[in-house]
Amino acid sequence: MTKIKRKIVKSYEGDIIRLVLLATALPSALLFYFVISAGISIYLKILIILFVVIVTGYSCFSIWQKITYQLRTSINIIESVIFGDGTTRPVSRYKQGALAEFNHTLTGLSSAISTHKQELKEQQLLLTKIINQIDVAIITTDHNNAIVLMNPSAEKLFACRFEAVIGGPINQLGLQDALNVDGQKVVEFQLKQHRKKVYLHVDKYLVNTQTHNLIFITDIQQLLREEERIAWQRLVRVLSHEINNSLAPIASISESLAKLTRADLTQADNKADLHQGLCVISERAHSLNTFIKSYQQLSTLPPPVKSLMSVADFILSTTALYPQINWQLPKSPDISFFVDCQQLQQALVNLITNAIEASNTNQSASNKEPISLTLQWKISEGKLLIQLLDSGVGIANIDNLFVPFYTTKTQGSGIGLVLSRQIAMNHDGDLHIENRDTQRGVQATIVLPTR
Numbered sequence: 001m002t003k004i005k006r007k008i009v010k011s012y013e014g015d016i017i018r019l020v021l022l023a024t025a026l027p028s029a030l031l032f033y034f035v036i037s038a039g040i041s042i043y044l045k046i047l048i049i050l051f052v053v054i055v056t057g058y059s060c061f062s063i064w065q066k067i068t069y070q071l072r073t074s075i076n077i078i079e080s081v082i083f084g085d086g087t088t089r090p091v092s093r094y095k096q097g098a099l100a101e102f103n104h105t106l107t108g109l110s111s112a113i114s115t116h117k118q119e120l121k122e123q124q125l126l127l128t129k130i131i132n133q134i135d136v137a138i139i140t141t142d143h144n145n146a147i148v149l150m151n152p153s154a155e156k157l158f159a160c161r162f163e164a165v166i167g168g169p170i171n172q173l174g175l176q177d178a179l180n181v182d183g184q185k186v187v188e189f190q191l192k193q194h195r196k197k198v199y200l201h202v203d204k205y206l207v208n209t210q211t212h213n214l215i216f217i218t219d220i221q222q223l224l225r226e227e228e229r230i231a232w233q234r235l236v237r238v239l240s241h242e243i244n245n246s247l248a249p250i251a252s253i254s255e256s257l258a259k260l261t262r263a264d265l266t267q268a269d270n271k272a273d274l275h276q277g278l279c280v281i282s283e284r285a286h287s288l289n290t291f292i293k294s295y296q297q298l299s300t301l302p303p304p305v306k307s308l309m310s311v312a313d314f315i316l317s318t319t320a321l322y323p324q325i326n327w328q329l330p331k332s333p334d335i336s337f338f339v340d341c342q343q344l345q346q347a348l349v350n351l352i353t354n355a356i357e358a359s360n361t362n363q364s365a366s367n368k369e370p371i372s373l374t375l376q377w378k379i380s381e382g383k384l385l386i387q388l389l390d391s392g393v394g395i396a397n398i399d400n401l402f403v404p405f406y407t408t409k410t411q412g413s414g415i416g417l418v419l420s421r422q423i424a425m426n427h428d429g430d431l432h433i434e435n436r437d438t439q440r441g442v443q444a445t446i447v448l449p450t451r
Contacts, residue, residue, distance in 0.1 A: 016063060016067055017060050017063065020059070020063055021056075021060060024056050024059075028052055028056060031048075031052055032049060032052075035048050035049060070090075070099065073090050073091070074090065074106060077089070077090060077106060080110075081110050081114060085114075087114075088110070090103040090106055132152055134153060135153055135218075136153055136216055137150075137153045137154035137156075137157045137215075137216070137217040137218070137219070138150070138151045138153070138154055138214070138215070138217075139170075139173070139214075139217070140212060140213065140214050140215070141170050141212060141213045141215070142210070143211055143212060145169060145179065145213070146167050146168065147162075147165050147166055147167065147169075147170060147173075148166070148167075149162075150162040150166075157196075157217065157219060158173050158174075160173075174189055175189070175215065177189075178200060178215055179215075181200055181202045182202075183201070183202070184200065184202075185199075185200060186200070186220070196219065196221055197220060197221050198217050198219055198221070199217070199218040199220050200216070200217055201215075201216040201217075201218075202214070202216075203216075243288065247284075247288075249281075249284055250284050250285070253277045253280050253281055254277075256273075257273075257277045301422055301423070301426065303426060304339070304340030304423070304427055306338040306339055307338065307341070308336050308337070308338055309336065309337065309338075309339055309341055310334055310335075310336055311334060311335055311336070311377050311384065311386070314339070314345070315329065315375055315377065315386075317341075317345070318345055318348050318349070318352075318375075319375060321349065322352060324371070325352075325356070325370070325371050325373050326372040326373070327372075327373060327374075327375060328373065328374040328375070329376065330374070330376045332376060332377050332378055333379075335379070335384065337384055337448060337449075337450055338451070339427060340427070343423045343427075344423060344424075344427065344446075344448075346420075346423065347419070347421075347423040347431070348386070348388070348420075350416035350417065350419060350420045351388050351420060352388065353416065354416065354417070354444075355373055355388060355390035355392060355442065355444070356371055356373075356390075357392075358390055358392025358393055358441075358442065359371045359373070359390050371390075373388065373389065374388070374389040374390075375387070375388050375389075376389075382449075382450060383447050383448065383449065383450065384447070384448045384449070384450050385445050385446070385447055385448075386446040386448070387443060387444070387445045387446075388443070388444045388445075389436065389441060389442070389443050390442055391439065391441040392442060393440065394435045394440055394441060394442055395433065395434075395435055395442055417431075420446075424446050424447065427448055427449070429446065429447045429448040429449060430446075430447045431444070431445070431447070432444070432445045432447065433445075
């Protein structure tokens with residue numbers, strides 16, 4: 001005969017009732033014993049026993065009811081929080097004790113989760129608005145490189161609706177090589193019948209432990225064309241100004257000399273005028289030739305040949321070229337960095353030359369004092385900063401500071417600062433020039449990587 005084993009399902013409230021019954025079993029048994037042993041009426045004995053049973057049963061039922069109510073209330077509160085309703089609160093007449101502490105903690109947990117979910121909703125709404133309004137194409141793909149998201153800018157760039165390409169491969173947008181881009185760079189890809197130059201940034205994120213791709217595409221074609229147009233306008237303006245400065249006197253003097261050739265060249269005055277006119281033409285031609293060579297120097301700057309060098313040695317070797325300057329060299333920890341010493345020294349020499357000329361302009365002819373310049377270096381945010389400070393007249397027009405061939409000096413070529421910045425950029429750095437805040441003068445900062 002097969003025995004059927006029944007699995008007894010226990011509950012928390014059932015265990016509590018069993019413990020209460022167990023705790024009251026011995027006193028009840030003793031009470032029953034004394035009642036039965038007592039010499040009283042049988043009816044009174046039955047009445048006492050029924051009273052004890054009823055009181056015990058009612059107490060157990062009340063305990064079970066209170067425990068069940070509290071548990072079900074807690075369950076309802078947690079479920080309401082899960083479904084987004086954080087307004088439900090536990091109701092209890094107990095203000096002290098473990099149950100009151102539990103209800104207080106549950107209320108705080110419900111409020112915290114509800115507030116957090118509301119903040120997430122607001123952040124998600126803000127993020128959705130940003131994604132929809134930003135002028136950057138955003139595309140995400142799953143672990144199979146299938147499209148899972150496109151914002152309106154991406155739809156506009158690729159001239160297609162997201163609903164038409166969702167779930168499709170990324171190569172239908174011509175971005176099959178985009179996922180191979182490491183980090184960010186400017187690339188050119190085919191879009192319909194046109195080639196687009198864009199700024200591409202590829203990143204990765206995890207969804208359920210699977211790697212998804214996040215692609216940012218900024219259409220910089222129009223921006224580059226606008227910047228190119230502005231650069232050409234500036235360059236043509238400066239070139240035309242410089243060339244006209246040479247061609248105008250040459251043309252004028254040539255006309256005068258042409259008239260002079262029809263006169264009597266044996267006269268001394270005519271010979272002197274002819275010689276002077278030819279000298280002016282020669283001088284302007286040499287000036288124009290110098291200008292062209294300066295342009296060639298700017299456009300044919302060779303790549304830097306870097307070697308490891310001490311920044312302190314570099315500073316001292318540069319300042320040694322100007323013994324007439326009263327140098328202020330604040331002490332800083334020495335470091336070594338990779339640099340093309342000749343090119344970077346040329347950039348610093350150009351800055352020092354400008355600082356000397358600005359300082360001379362700031363002094364009167366009758367009160368010439370030794371020029372004082374400050375040359376210092378420091379590390380900031382992982383970059384080496386070499387700073388040159390003067391006490392000159394400052395910069396009146398910062399907008400034209402790095403415009404090629406623009407100069408306010410009578411003997412200037414207008415390429416010194418442009419060449420210096422190009423040298424810094426070829427070293428993966430930059431050049432910043434600004435007026436000093438606390439006093440007159442200019443602060444020029446060469447920014448270089450430390451590695």
